Amino acid sequence: xxKHQVTRRQFLxxxxxxxxxxxxAGMLMPMVRFAVDPVLKGExxxxxxxxxxxxxxxxxxxxxxxxxxxxxxAWYESDVTATAWVYKDKxxxxxxxxxxxxxxxxxxxxxxxxxxxxxxxxxPCHFGRYEKDGKNIPxxxxxxxxxLYPFKxxxxxxxxxxxxxxxxx
Amino acid sequence: xxxxxxxxxTFLNAKEYIDTAVIPLVPLSFExxxxxxxxxxxFITLLTGYIERQFTGRIVLLPxxxxxxxxxxxFLLTELTNWKSSVEQGGFKHIFYVTSDxxxxxxxxxxxxxxxxxxxxxxEKMEEMQKWIIVESQGKQLLNLFSRKWRENE
Numbered sequence: 001x002x003k004h005q006v007t008r009r010q011f012l013x014x015x016x017x018x019x020x021x022x023x024x025a026g027m028l029m030p031m032v033r034f035a036v037d038p039v040l041k042g043e044x045x046x047x048x049x050x051x052x053x054x055x056x057x058x059x060x061x062x063x064x065x066x067x068x069x070x071x072x073x074a075w076y077e078s079d080v081t082a083t084a085w086v087y088k089d090k091x092x093x094x095x096x097x098x099x100x101x102x103x104x105x106x107x108x109x110x111x112x113x114x115x116x117x118x119x120x121x122x123x124p125c126h127f128g129r130y131e132k133d134g135k136n137i138p139x140x141x142x143x144x145x146x147x148l149y150p151f152k153x154x155x156x157x158x159x160x161x162x163x164x165x166x167x168x169x
Numbered sequence: 170x171x172x173x174x175x176x177x178x179t180f181l182n183a184k185e186y187i188d189t190a191v192i193p194l195v196p197l198s199f200e201x202x203x204x205x206x207x208x209x210x211x212f213i214t215l216l217t218g219y220i221e222r223q224f225t226g227r228i229v230l231l232p233x234x235x236x237x238x239x240x241x242x243x244f245l246l247t248e249l250t251n252w253k254s255s256v257e258q259g260g261f262k263h264i265f266y267v268t269s270d271x272x273x274x275x276x277x278x279x280x281x282x283x284x285x286x287x288x289x290x291x292x293e294k295m296e297e298m299q300k301w302i303i304v305e306s307q308g309k310q311l312l313n314l315f316s317r318k319w320r321e322n323e
Contacts (some may be wrong), residue, residue, distance in 0.1 A: 068297060079297045105179065105186055105226025124316055125227035126186055141186075 048152050048159035053086060055153045058095060062087040062111045062132065065097075067160060084149050084160055085111055085121070087132070097149035098134045099163040104141040121146065134166075170229045171221060180229060189228040189315070190261040192252065193217045194268035198238040205289075206238065209269040212289040215300065217267050219308040224315060231256070238272070246276060263318060267311070282318070285311055 051067040062085040071080045085098045098121070100108045107125040114122040114129070120137070121130035129137040134146035147163035170176035170187065180187050193213045198206040213233070221230040234252060236245050249266075256264055266273070266280060269289035277284055287307055292300050 066301075068301075081297075081301055102226060105183060107226040108223045123226075124312070125224055 048150075048154075048161045049082075050154070051084075051158045051160060053158040054156055055095070055158050056156060058086060058088040058158075060087055060090045062098075064100075064111075065158065065160075082160075083108070086158065089133075095151060095158075096133065097151050097158075097160055099147035099149060101147065101163075102128055102142060103136065103144040103146065104128050109146070170225060172230065172232050176229070183226075184260055187227055187229060188260075188262040189224075189319075190231055190256045190259075190264045191217055191220060191228050192231045192256075192264065192266050193233040194249075194266050194270060194273060195233040195235045196238045196270045196272070197235055200239075202238065208291050208293070209289045211292060212287075212304075213267060213269055215292070215304045216287065216308055216311070219304050220267075220311055220315070223308070223312055227319075228315075229261070234266075238270075242272065242276070246279065249280075262322065265315070285314065287311070 049067055049069040051065050053063070053065045065084045065086050066081055067084075068079050068081045071078055083100050085100055086095065088095050100110070100121075102109050102123040102125070104123065104126060107123050109121045109123045109128070109130065111121055112118055113124070114120070114127075117129055119132060121132075121134070123129070123142070126141045128140045128142040130142065130146055131137060134148065136142040136145050145166050145168070147165050149163050150161035152159040152161075170180050195210050195213055196206050197210075210233075217230055221228065234249060236248075253264060263283070265283050265285055267285045267287065269287055271286070273280070273284055274286055290303055290307070292303065295303070
């Protein structure tokens with residue numbers, strides 16, 4: 001068993017490489033973190049918010065689901081209350097969660113409030129109308145169907161994401 | 170629409186659809202009713218905010234008409250009339266004043282049905298969700314008034 005000799009030169013170069021490596025890592029890590037930050041943020045924006053609606057209670061009739069979540073607006077953090085119209089389609093058994101924001105100028109639409117046009121979403125501002133699946137009715141002001149919430153089921157409750165615009169139903 | 174540049178941009182592009190202005194009337198006081206003044210301000214801000222959210226596409230929520238209480242009412246009325254004529258020139262067909270200040274009730278015959286007086290409810294000790302429910306129940310009554318007024322003028 002030969003005794004491995006470490007010269008002074010070798011010792012110094014090992015130590016310097018090690019210490020230098022740590023210092024470089026200390027400088028580069030935050031830089032890398034800054035660079036990839038937008039990617040990580042993107043994931044957070046797609047997060048789902050809990051609601052008090054039980055998935056099992058959904059029927060063919062749209063119900064209003066209100067839910068509150070925290071939103072950061074510059075330095076000001078506030079509670080935002082959002083609304084969705086949710087129903088379970090009788091034919092396909094699929095859950096449909098619609099945003100109540102009218103695609104015309106942004107009023108809040110309601111289900112079945114116009115006696116002349118039952119079973120439609122109705123906008124009180126300029127009398128825009130939508131079918132139950134959110135499709136805008138031609139001849140009324142809205143140019144597009146209502147936005148659709150992506151949703152998840154967790155522990156029997158409905159979780160809603162960020163409304164997504166559609167061009168076709 | 171709120172009184173912010175993005176919304177005003179939309180307003181300028183869709184003027185034919187947006188014909189209603191909402192002006193909150195908010196009293197300011199530093200005397201014994203200082204707390205009441207703050208309470209009215211909170212309530213009216215939340216209430217008009219709710220109306221704005223429901224009717225975004227047809228109304229513009231203007232900045233509050235804020236005034237000192239105990240100020241000469243005739244002076245305030247003249248000032249409010251000035252606001253009114255400016256707002257009308259700005260292209261609005263309907264103007265609604267929303268307030269909790271009982272002082273305006275006397276002038277109902279001058280301001281007409283545009284004056285919406287709603288007693289303020291102290292919200293200070295409430296949870297966020299509870300506040301929302303109270304404001305919504307009060308706001309719903311006002312929404313009907315708006316709709317009725319619009320239908321009358323169809």
